[in-house]
Amino acid sequence: MPRxxxxxxxxxxxxxxxxxxxxxxxxxxxxxxxxxxxxxLMDFHSGRVLVDEQSDLRRxxxxxxxxxxxxxxxxxxxxxxMTLNEQVRVSERAWRAPGSRMFIEVGDxxxxxxxxRGMIIQSGNDASVALxxxxxxxxxxxxxxxxxxxxxLGMADTHYTNAAGLPDPEHYSTAADTARLVxxxxxxxxxxxxxxxxxxxxxNDIEQFNRNRMLWQDETVDGxxxxxxxxxxxxxxxxxxxxxxxxxxxxxxxxxxxxxxxxSKALLNYGYRFFETHRxxxxxxxIETPRxxxxxxxxxPVGVTQDLFVTIPARAYDRLxxxxxxxxxxxxxxxxxxxxxxxxxxxxxxxxxEQDIVALETIAEGGIISRVIDELLLWLE
Numbered sequence: 001m002p003r004x005x006x007x008x009x010x011x012x013x014x015x016x017x018x019x020x021x022x023x024x025x026x027x028x029x030x031x032x033x034x035x036x037x038x039x040x041l042m043d044f045h046s047g048r049v050l051v052d053e054q055s056d057l058r059r060x061x062x063x064x065x066x067x068x069x070x071x072x073x074x075x076x077x078x079x080x081x082m083t084l085n086e087q088v089r090v091s092e093r094a095w096r097a098p099g100s101r102m103f104i105e106v107g108d109x110x111x112x113x114x115x116x117r118g119m120i121i122q123s124g125n126d127a128s129v130a131l132x133x134x135x136x137x138x139x140x141x142x143x144x145x146x147x148x149x150x151x152x153l154g155m156a157d158t159h160y161t162n163a164a165g166l167p168d169p170e171h172y173s174t175a176a177d178t179a180r181l182v183x184x185x186x187x188x189x190x191x192x193x194x195x196x197x198x199x200x201x202x203x204n205d206i207e208q209f210n211r212n213r214m215l216w217q218d219e220t221v222d223g224x225x226x227x228x229x230x231x232x233x234x235x236x237x238x239x240x241x242x243x244x245x246x247x248x249x250x251x252x253x254x255x256x257x258x259x260x261x262x263x264s265k266a267l268l269n270y271g272y273r274f275f276e277t278h279r280x281x282x283x284x285x286x287i288e289t290p291r292x293x294x295x296x297x298x299x300x301p302v303g304v305t306q307d308l309f310v311t312i313p314a315r316a317y318d319r320l321x322x323x324x325x326x327x328x329x330x331x332x333x334x335x336x337x338x339x340x341x342x343x344x345x346x347x348x349x350x351x352x353x354e355q356d357i358v359a360l361e362t363i364a365e366g367g368i369i370s371r372v373i374d375e376l377l378l379w380l381e
Contacts, residue, residue, distance in 0.1 A: 128164040
């Protein structure tokens with residue numbers, strides 16, 4: 001029974017996902033060796049890491065910090081705790097924030113939306129502090145919120161002490177954690193992500209251009225953030241979308257502004273040249289409808305709770321196999337969302353991904369007669 005079920009699943013997979021052509025996979029060479037101290041390339045949808053060079057090395061994140069400051073702000077907006085039009089009074093502390101500036105003045109009332117633009121496009125430290133104080137009362141309390149979200153996102157090697165990214169021995173992150181943060185920001189806040197693709201913003205009659213030069217050099221790039229301090233070196237978190245495949249790269253510790261751009265280009269071009277991402281199954285889609293015993297229905301639709309994406313070597317799609325293994329015979333009652341097995345997707349001997357398979361419907365226990373009949377059939381099996 002399990003073997004027959006696996007064969008049926010493989011057949012249904014092949015019919016539902018036909019290969020565009022029977023082509024030979026492109027050999028995957030070693031990734032480019034870059035001069036930055038730490039970097040990573042990750043697929044947005046599948047989460048697969050394609051390039052990793054000391055991505056867990058704790059470093060000064062500089063203004064990459066502002067990605068988390070924006071994440072907290074977007075969270076407050078989405079929760080309805082404030083609005084984009086809400087006015088923020090600029091404190092002297094925000095006005096005095098050292099480093100890059102939006103050029104807000106003490107006592108000014110500035111909308112949350114304009115402060116976001118000043119922080120994201122102009123990399124204003126003053127805007128970052130103003131938002132932090134407005135949301136949490138003090139920047140120190142806001143940093144506690146930042147760390148709470150970092151823990152929620154699994155950013156185990158990240159700790160924040162301020163909202164702008166000013167150097168501090170206890171203020172650190174990694175390329176891997178930053179990529180994870182960017183992934184969560186794009187996924188959770190698509191309505192606000194557009195700020196990262198805006199090339200210029202004018203405030204106080206001063207026009208400043210987005211420091212992310214990738215926006216001018218690659219039309220598929222739509223974010224995310226630059227960073228620099230003497231201890232951090234030059235940093236750049238980038239996201240690009242080419243034909244529905246979104247990649248995220250993070251470079252930390254490059255030698256100069258040009259180097260971080262060229263290194264980010266090299267990572268993205270490597271990823272798009274030698275890999276491809278496919279959605280195999282949609283959330284809630286019935287992958288199979290195995291037999292359920294002693295229930296009010298004879299079959300149970302099973303599937304995944306989230307869209308299932310895989311990132312694989314280019315032109316290797318027709319070599320994919322999907323195998324579903326049930327956790328034994330399924331007997332009612334079963335609740336929707338209850339795990340009933342595992343799905344393994346492989347290419348040859350390599351496991352691409354493994355996912356829990358869950359019941360997509362609630363099936364109640366059947367009547368006494370149907371239960372007795374099914375009990376007899378199970379015994380005969």
